[in-house]
Amino acid sequence: MTFTQECVIPVERERLWDFLMEVPKVASCVPGIETVEAVDAGAYKGSLRVQVGPIRLSLQGTMTVEEQDRGAWRARMRAEANDRRVGGGIRARMSLTLAPGEDGTRLRIETDLAILGRIGEFGQPVIKKKADGLLEEFARNLAAALAA
Numbered sequence: 001m002t003f004t005q006e007c008v009i010p011v012e013r014e015r016l017w018d019f020l021m022e023v024p025k026v027a028s029c030v031p032g033i034e035t036v037e038a039v040d041a042g043a044y045k046g047s048l049r050v051q052v053g054p055i056r057l058s059l060q061g062t063m064t065v066e067e068q069d070r071g072a073w074r075a076r077m078r079a080e081a082n083d084r085r086v087g088g089g090i091r092a093r094m095s096l097t098l099a100p101g102e103d104g105t106r107l108r109i110e111t112d113l114a115i116l117g118r119i120g121e122f123g124q125p126v127i128k129k130k131a132d133g134l135l136e137e138f139a140r141n142l143a144a145a146l147a148a
Contacts, residue, residue: 001124002112003131007139010104011146013073017098019146020107021068021075029141031134042066048081052130053122057083059090073098088117109135 009016020026023044027036036046042065049058061081068075074097082089091114099106115127 001115001127002110003128004108004110005132005135006106006108007135008101008104008106009139009143009146011143013098013100013105015146016105016107016142017070017073019142020096020098021065023063023065025145026142029138029145031137031141050130050134052119053126055086055119055122057086057088057119059083061089083119086118088115088119090115090119107139 024036024038027033027044027046030048032048032050034047034049036044039045039062044063045061046063047058047060049056051057059081060083061079063077063079066076066078074095076093076095079092079094080089093112095110097108099108111131113127113131115122
């Protein structure tokens with residue numbers, strides 16, 4: 001499943017880019033993230049708790065930054081996580097781009113998401129709605145962190 005989400009963060013592009021490229025720092029803005037630690041340059045492991053429909057997921061996994069192109073204001077990353085209790089997981093490739101916006105910087109996130117196991121039983125509309133809600137909360141947290 002592929003989806004695109006956009007939001008405007010009320011800060012200049014350079015400042016937003018620098019913040020987004022510090023994975024442990026930006027992870028604190030992602031709803032449900034419990035831990036993030038660097039494995040090596042560009043690779044991280046961590047855990048995320050999230051509820052999708054009636055099921056609470058506790059995902060353990062890795063995220064790898066595959067590209068950081070400040071000149072093009074584009075980054076690509078790959079994430080893989082599993083929930084052993086529920087018996088499922090996710091595989092995602094994400095790209096983010098930054099562009100000037102009316103009241104700050106427009107953040108565009110394109111995600112190609114594969115849902116494995118029981119988690120996939122929810123279907124695309126439920127998962128898309130959850131992803132949209134998480135992005136809205138992430139954008140609010142990001143704006144607050146950058147305003148501090």
